[in-house]
Amino acid sequence: MGCDGGTIPKRHELVKGPKKVEKVDRDAEIAARWRHCALSQEKLRRPVVACELGRLYNKDAVIEYLLDKSAERPNTEVASHIRGIKDVKELNLTDNPAWEGDRMNTKGDRYEDVHCAMFICPVVGLEMNGKHKFCFLLTCGCVFSERALKEVKTEICHKCGDPFQDGDLVFLNGTKEEVEKLRERMGERRVKAKAAKKSKKNKGAETISKPVAVEETTADSAKASQNGEADSHSDPGPSGSSSPTKVTKLSAPPGSKRSIQQMEDKSEAYKSIFTSHSSAKRTKDQISNWVTHTPYHF
Incomplete structure (x- = not known):
């Protein structure tokens, strides 16, 4: 029954029972x-970004994910839930002066403190x-502890x-309940941003359509005034004869071209400067044919 050394096997060595579930170290x-980055599982390194659900990422990992979203x-x-680079915020972190990193434990023969962190709270100093x-x-991406909010x-x-x-x-890195609340707030924030963008686009369309409506109303008023002016000249006075009435001249609507020679407030000397004046026009005798000279004629 025994082996060469006189040992006798026990029951737990011969019969294999169910394996025990391995427990993950909570710390x-x-x-x-x-x-570590929540997306690439690599160690966090600057620049570090966070989403609206409170998860930490390396910025380069997020950019690679946005460029290639394959399954x-x-x-x-x-x-x-990250649609673009605007859905994450770059964090303004404070370095821990006591953090030595992995450079002091390259051989693996030193004790590595799991609770020592790379960053600390700038107000209270918690890791x-x-x-x-x-x-x-x-708004700004600054990171600090909850105790700092309560104390200050x-x-x-x-x-x-x-x-x-x-x-x-x-x-x-909140709990499931906190993540669900953050998800609801994220949805509300996106709905508000979408509504604000839509209203801004509608306001822009209204401002463009307003000048067109103003030009149409000015054109209609000018036509109506001209019709009224013609009627005032044709209507006879109380004695049977046409009575002279004062005619008010309307200014030209904005955007319409008006000749300088038709402006009554300008002097004749000022009008003679321009080529549209009668003195600048030449008769047929003064107009000569164009002659083109080339070096071959000499």
């Missing part, structure tokens, strides 16, 4: 979300490692000083 999973690319469902909630502003309540950005509202805050 390692959280650290991976804050250190063969892995993990494309994460960025399916952006997933243990604390962080948010960014859609203000309506301007803590880092750059730009004003913001509560709707401009987007929490990074």
Whole structure:
């Protein structure tokens, strides 16, 4: 029954039972979300961008995705809501002075602190490692912790000083409930932007059509005044004879050409400067035929 060494096999060595489900380290999973791009799964490097759902990406990975949206690319469902480069915001991050990166652990013989992050909060100094909630502003892209918002309540950005509202805050790597709320806000924001763009286009069309309507009304009024002027000359007075009436001359409508020789307010000396004056016109005797001279005639 035994082996050469006198050992006796036990039951768990002979009978194989069901495999145990491997448990994922919660800390390692959280650290991976804050250190790696959500689209390409590569390590985050500047420039870092974030979408309206609070996911972190490398900017070059987002550009490559927008240029090639084929189904063969892995993990494309994460960025399916990104339609263009305007749907992401470049983050204004603060570097962690204690971050050494991977350059000090090239051999793998040193302890690597999982909780040490590349970036920190510029107000409180908390590390952006997933243990604390962080948010960014859609207006300026500055990133700071939730504790900074609670301790220093203000309506301007803590880092750059730009004003913001509560709707401009987007929490990074939030829970499922927070992501659903951000998705609803994203839909409302896009609907408003679409409506504003449509109203702006309609206003532009109205401003173009208004000058055309003004020109038509001026032309109609000029015709009506001319008809009224003719009627005033033809109507007889109370004694049977036609009475002289004052005729008001209308100015030419804008955009119509008017000869300088017809302007009564201009002097005769001023009119004689132009070629349309009678003094500038020549008779048939003064007009000679054109003669073309070439070097061959000499």
